[in-house]
Amino acid sequence: MMTCREFSYEVMDYARADVRPPAELEAHLAVCAQCRERWEIEHALTNSLMDMREAFAMERAPGDVRESILREFSRRHRTLATPAPFVKWGLIAAMLLAGFFSFQMWRMRSQAPRNADSPSVLASDIELLGLQDEGGFVAIPYAPPLAPGEFVRVVRTQLQPVALARMGVDVGDVYGDEITADLVVGQDDMPRAVRLPETAVNF
Amino acid sequence: MKAGDKAALVELYERREPGLYRYALHMSGSRVVAEEVTHEVFFRLIGPGVKFDPRLGSLEAYLHGVARNLLRGIARIAQREPELTEVKAAAEHDLLKSLIDDEMTAALHLALQDLTPEYRDAVVLCDLEERSYEDAAKLMDCPIGTVRSRLHRARGLLASKLKRFKTAPGSRTVVA
Numbered sequence: 001m002m003t004c005r006e007f008s009y010e011v012m013d014y015a016r017a018d019v020r021p022p023a024e025l026e027a028h029l030a031v032c033a034q035c036r037e038r039w040e041i042e043h044a045l046t047n048s049l050m051d052m053r054e055a056f057a058m059e060r061a062p063g064d065v066r067e068s069i070l071r072e073f074s075r076r077h078r079t080l081a082t083p084a085p086f087v088k089w090g091l092i093a094a095m096l097l098a099g100f101f102s103f104q105m106w107r108m109r110s111q112a113p114r115n116a117d118s119p120s121v122l123a124s125d126i127e128l129l130g131l132q133d134e135g136g137f138v139a140i141p142y143a144p145p146l147a148p149g150e151f152v153r154v155v156r157t158q159l160q161p162v163a164l165a166r167m168g169v170d171v172g173d174v175y176g177d178e179i180t181a182d183l184v185v186g187q188d189d190m191p192r193a194v195r196l197p198e199t200a201v202n203f
Numbered sequence: 204m205k206a207g208d209k210a211a212l213v214e215l216y217e218r219r220e221p222g223l224y225r226y227a228l229h230m231s232g233s234r235v236v237a238e239e240v241t242h243e244v245f246f247r248l249i250g251p252g253v254k255f256d257p258r259l260g261s262l263e264a265y266l267h268g269v270a271r272n273l274l275r276g277i278a279r280i281a282q283r284e285p286e287l288t289e290v291k292a293a294a295e296h297d298l299l300k301s302l303i304d305d306e307m308t309a310a311l312h313l314a315l316q317d318l319t320p321e322y323r324d325a326v327v328l329c330d331l332e333e334r335s336y337e338d339a340a341k342l343m344d345c346p347i348g349t350v351r352s353r354l355h356r357a358r359g360l361l362a363s364k365l366k367r368f369k370t371a372p373g374s375r376t377v378v379a
Contacts, residue, residue, distance in 0.1 A: 016330070048307055049331060052331060062238060
C-alpha cells in the first residue's frame with residue numbers, strides 16, 4: 001500500500017500529463033482529503049504554468065543580440081584569415097629561410113660520398129692535402145678533369161697489371177694476376193689518380 | 204563552425220537561442236539579464252577559449268551550463284548591490300505588464316522568482332520548457348530522481364504561495 005507522500009509524486013505526474021489517474025490512485029483520492037486537495041492544486045498549477053508557457057512562447061532575444069554575435073564571429077574569422085602585415089612578411093621570410101636551408105641540406109646529401117667507409121675529399125683539396133706528393137698518387141693520363149667542388153673518394157681495389165699499365169703504372173712481370181691499388185674516384189665513378197700501397201710495390 | 208562557417212552559426216543560433224533566452228528570462232525574471240546571458244553564452248561559444256567537449260555532454264547541455272553559471276554570477280552581484288535588485292524588480296514589472304494578463308499567472312511568475320535556483324531550474328525546464336525528466340537531468344547535470352524530487356518540492360512551494368494569493372483580500376482569481 002502506497003503512502004500519501006508516495007502518492008503525491010503520482011498525483012504530480014498525472015496532473016502534469018493531464019490524464020486520468022489509475023484506479024488505485026483514484027480510490028486513494030476518494031478517501032484522502034489531503035491528497036484530493038493536492039490533486040486539485042496540481043491541476044490548477046499545471047493550467048497556470050501552461051498559460052505562462054503560452055505567454056512566453058514567442059519571446060526571443062532582440063535582433064541586435066543576433067547581429068552582434070554574427071558580427072563578432074565574422075570579425076574573428078576575418079582576423080584569422082588575413083594576418084597583420086608584419087605577421088605575413090614574417091611568415092614569408094620564415095618560409096624562404098626554411099626553403100634555403102632545405103635546399104642546402106639536399107645539396108649536401110646529394111654530394112655526400114656513396115661509400116661511407118672510404119675517405120673523401122674535395123678535388124680542389126687534393127693538392128692541399130698533399131695527396132699527390134705525400135700520398136703517392138699518380139694522375140691518370142687523359143682522365144676527365146674534376147668539376148670545381150666535386151667530391152672524390154679513395155677506393156682500394158684489385159686491378160690487373162694491364163689495367164694499371166693503362167693508367168701509367170708499370171709493374172713489370174713480378175706480380176701475380178691482380179694487384180692491390182688505391183684509386184681516387186670522382187663522383188662520376190671515373191678514376192682520376194692511382195697509387196700502389198707500400199706493401200704492394202715501390203715505384 | 205570552427206572553420207568560420209557563418210551559416211552553421213546562424214543555424215545553431217536559430218535552433219538554440221529561443222529556448223536559452225526563455226530559460227534565462229524565467230530564471231532571472233528580467234529581459235535585460237536574459238539578453239545579456241544569451242549574448243554572453245554565444246559570445247563564449249565563438250570565442251577562442253571555448254571549453255565545449257562533445258565527449259562530456261551535448262552542446263545544449265553545455266550552453267545551459269554556461270547560462271546557469273552566468274545567472275548565478277549575476278544573482279551574486281545583485282545580492283551584493285541592492286540597487287541592481289531594484290532595477291531587476293522594475294524590469295520584472297515591465298515584463299509582467301507586457302506579457303501576462305491573468306492575475307493568477309502573474310502571481311505564479313512572481314512566486315517562481317522566490318524559489319531557490321535549483322527548484323526554479325526544475326520548474327522552468329520541466330513545466331515551462333516541457334522537457335522530459337531525462338532531458339532536464341542532462342541539462343541540470345543531476346540524476347533523474349533529483350529532478351523529479353526538486354520539481355515535486357518546487358510545485359508544492361508554488362502551490363502554497365498561490366493558495367495564499369487566492370485567499371488574500373483583493374484577489375479576483377479563484378483556484379479550482
